[in-house]
Amino acid sequence: MCTTRIASFLVLLSSLCGFTSNAQNFRVESNQDSLLYYLKSEADQQYPDADATILYNLGKTELVYSGGISNSKYEIAFKVYNASEIGDLADVIIPHSSGGKISKIEATTYNLENGKIVETKLEKSNILIDEYTIGVDVVKFNIPGIKDGSVVRYTYTCEFGPLLYSWDFQKNYPVRFSRFDFYANKAYILTPKVNTDIPFKEYSSLKKYNQSKEPAASCEEMTEYQYQIARTWTRRNIAPFNKESFLYNEKIYKERVKIFYNGYAGNGYYYPIVENWEKFNKEVWYDKTFNMVFQKNQFLDQTLKSIIGDTRDSIEIAQKIFYHVQNEIKLNNRGVEIDQIAKLKAGNEMSINKYLTALYLRAGFTSDIILLSNKYFEKIDPILFNIDDLSNIVCRVVVKNVSYVASASSKSLPFGYLPLSYYNGYARIVNKEGGAINLTPALAIDNNNYSVSLKPLKKDAADYEMKVKVEYGVYSAIGIREEWNKDSLALINRIKGNSRDYNTIEGFKVNKIYVENSKDLSKKFSLIIEGELKWAQNVGNIMIEPYFFKTFSENPLKEKNKRKHPVEFDCVTVNKFKFFMQLPDHFEIDEVPEKKTLVFGSPTLLSFNNTVIANEKTNTIVINYQYESAATPIPETEAEDLRNFFNEMLKTYAQKIVVKRK
Structure with missing residues (x-):
C-alpha cells in the first residue's frame, strides 16, 4: 500500500467513532x-x-469499567x-478490530430540487x-446522492474497539461546531492532553457548560x-487546517484533544498499564513479548553458517545477515515466532525484525529492538x-562501536536506513x-x-556526444528503482517520449538508456x-541551459500568505551536480553563469x-x-528568509551558457 493510502487510513483511524447530546441548535x-439556508448557500462566507x-x-466515548459494552459514537453533518x-468526506472508511462491531449506521443526503428538499438515504445493501489486515476489518460506504450543494449527515456506533481516545477539532475544512465527550469510571487513570489556538x-x-457559547469550553464533572x-470539550468556528509544504506530522499542530489511558486505581489499589517505561520494558517486553529473541537460539547456527560463510569483516557480516532476511x-x-519464520519464509514487520535481531545476537553482535511511533x-x-x-x-545492531538501525521488512531500503516516517523522535x-x-x-x-557531459564527435563537427548520469540517493531511488524493476521498457519509452525532462537543449536524441544496480x-x-x-x-550563437537537474524547479515554499507552522525537512539532502562541455574548435565561449554561494541559518x-x-x-x-539541507526544523518566522534563499537558487538555475562561432 502506498504511503498516501496508509496516511489516509490512519487519519480515518484517528477520527473513529463518537456522538453527543445537546447542541441541537447545530442539527441543521x-x-x-x-x-434550506445551507442548501441555498453557494460558498462559505468566511472561507469562500x-x-x-x-x-x-x-x-x-463511554469506557465501561465492568459489565456493559464500551463504545464510541460519531456524528457529522457537512455542507458540500x-x-x-471531498473524497475524504464522501467515501467513508471505518476501521475496527475484528472482535468489535460497527452498528447503527445512518447516512442521509439532502438536495434542493425544484425548490423542494429531497432526501437520499444509505441502503444497508x-x-x-x-x-x-489480520485483526482489523473495515466498514465502507459511499455517501448516496452527493453533489455540489448537498447537505450530508451520517452517524455510526463502534463497540469494543478501537475506541476513540483522541479527537480532532480542526479539519481540512472550516468547522462550525465540534464537541467531544469522554465518559469513564472514576477508577480509570486518565490524563487529557489538549492542543488549541x-x-x-x-x-x-455540565449544566452551565451546555449553556455556554464560548469559542472553547471544557468541563469535568461527576455524573449522577x-x-x-x-x-467534555467544545470548540466553535474553527479555521480549516492550513496544509503547508514541508510539514510532515500534522497531528502535532492541529487543534485536538487526546486522552491517555493507563489502567485503573482506587482506594488501596493501583494497577497502571505502564508504571514507567523501564519497568514495562523489563516485566513485559524483555521478559515476555520479546523474550525468545534474547535467548541463546542455537537453532539459528546453521542458518548463520550458510549466510556468513568465510566472511570475517564484521560490517560485511552484518550486511549479509540483513540482506538475507x-x-x-x-x-x-x-x-x-522466530523459530517458525525461517520455515514459513514469511511474517509481519514484528516477526521479521525480531528474527533479524535474534540472528545478530546469535552471531555475537550487540543488538536490540526499537519500538517507535511513525x-x-x-x-x-x-x-x-x-x-x-x-x-x-x-x-538496532552495533558494529565496530557504531549503531545502525534497520528494518528488513522494508524491502526498498538498504542496511542502516528506515522509512522516512519512522524518524519521529523519541523511541524505546x-x-x-x-x-x-x-x-x-x-x-x-x-x-x-x-x-552531464557534452563532447563534439569531431573537432569541427556540429554533432555532439552527450551522456547524462544520475546516481540516486537512498530515498530518491525508491520510486524509479521500483518503476525500472517493474517495467523497464515502459520507463525507457517514458524517458524517450519526454526527453526534455532530462535535458534542456533542442536537437538531443536519446540513443541508449540503461541502469546500474537495479537489484x-x-x-x-x-x-x-x-x-x-x-x-x-551555419548557426552563429548557441544558447545552452546547463542546469539539467535542479533541486527545485520552482520555489517549494508555495504559501501565498504568512506561514503558520515550522518548515520541516524529513531527511538530510545533499545534491551534487556537474556539467562538462568541450567546445569544437570553431566555437568560443561568450557567456557563462556567475558563481554564487548562499548560506541560510547560523549555524x-x-x-x-x-x-x-x-x-x-x-x-x-x-x-x-552542491546543495545541502539539514533536517533541523526552521521556525515559521524565518520562512520568508528561506523563500528568498530558494529564489536566489532559482535565479542561478535560470542562467545560460552562450557560445559563438569564431
Missing part, C-alpha cells in the same frame, strides 16, 4: 429553515474557497460546495465489510451515577505512557537494560549525484542516458554553492553546484 437537518464546511462534528474535492474556559457544572466522570523472508500480515501516529510521550502510540518495530529500546533513543530525521541522508540495494541505483546532439552547421542549515570554470585555452566549461 432537524430545522427546515436552517437546512472551502470545498465543504463541517456544520457539526460530535463524538462520545465542491463534491469532486451498499454497506461493505472487508478484512483490511485559544484556551478552554473550564466549567465544573457517582462513579462515572464526564469529561530482507530477501528471503516475505512480508505479510501474520505474526509468527509520523502518521501520535508521538511517543516520555512522561505520559501510552503503548497504543507504538506503531512499528525495527532492529528493548533489551535487558531498556532505555530510549532519538530517531531524528538527521539520521536519514539522501545523497544524489548528477553529471542491489547496497549500491547506488544509477540511470544513464546516452545520446547525440545536433546543431545547425548553517542550508547551503548552495555554484562554481563555474570557463577555460579558453582548452575551450571547456565546467559547472558544479
